[in-house]
Amino acid sequence: MTENKYKFSIVIPCLNEEDYIGRCLDSIAAQNYDSELIEIVIVDGNSTDRTHGIIKEYQDKNPNIKLYFNPEKKTPRSLNIGIQNSTGDVVVILGAHTRIHEDFVKYNNHYLHEKNVKVTGGTQENVGLTYVQSLIGQAMELPFGMASAQYRWSKKEQFVDTVVYAAYKKELFEEIGYFEEKFTISEDAEINWRIRNAGYKIFYSPKIKTFYYPRSSIKRFIKQMFRYGILRVNVLKKHLNSIKIVHVIPPLFVLTLLTLGIGAIFNPVILYLFLLLLGVYFLVNIGSIFLKLFPSKLKFLPVLPFLIFSMHFAWGLGYIIGLILPKSDKW
Secondary structure, eight states: OOOOOOOEEEEEEESSOTTTHHHHHHHHHTOSSOGGGEEEEEEEOOOSSSHHHHHHHHHHHOTTEEEEEOTTOOHHHHHHHHHHTOOOSEEEEOOTTEEEOTTHHHHHHHHHHHTTOSEEEEEEEEOOSSHHHHHHHHHHHOTTTSTTOGGGTOOSOEEESOOEEEEEETHHHHHHOOOOOSSOOOHHHHHHHHHHHTTOOEEEEEEEEEEEOOOSSHHHHHHHHHHHHHHHHHHHHHOGGGOOHHHHHHHHHHHHHHHHHHHHTTOHHHHHHHHHHHHHHHHHHHHHHHHHHTTTTGGGTTTHHHHHHHHHHHHHHHHHHHHHSOSOSOO
């Protein structure tokens, strides 16, 4: 790879990430790329744990780490603060729960040149420190579980609608604007829609790797999925032509289940239809898990189908509620 090297600004919004921020910063320091061309811009939402102190320790070792604060504690605002205070040619949006592969920056630089695009990104591999984290990570990596998030499981280089932890040419933000701050939205999906609508392509390569630490409890994960459903429908409220069939299936599934479930109380025929729908769903669910995890990870099989069902139901219910609710900062 002999391309010219861009300067990268890695923007990290964070709040109470004392358990993960060190791992994230260590992975950036280990990049196979000129360290003078990597700037780290952290925007902290006034953390109350040791996050701030840990960042200060890293700043003492690395003058390329900048720290800003966002008392509003809203992710899109933190992203915009970071971008506006960055000096790189390329801006990478990174989560504090994430580590990046040592070639992450190198491959982003390569594909930005080779494909002549303004946005690149790659795959996300989940890292479980506990059984529950590993279980949640498996649910997020299954095509049946996250059909719309190809970056979680696809092995094929391609142009896509969205990527995880994207690398954006900074000039894009001057042209199409920054992340949406007016109401809570799936900010990455929304800005990527604007990028595609402006005529630009987003390139995905599985060689661009990140490692993510999922939620540590099932309750928090399901709540996260419920919120994601609401955030996704908020993108639709802003851009009506952003709707996709894959996003409509979960809410239709939830509506059908609820309708049949209520009808089953009064009519045994509807009960059979309700059970048939659940039976077909779990048959496909379990089959997809078995094909993906056999033989090394079958320890997850007894629980994973029910977690995926809960994930789909929570996301679909969130989408339905998002359709009903007005635009709001609550979510």
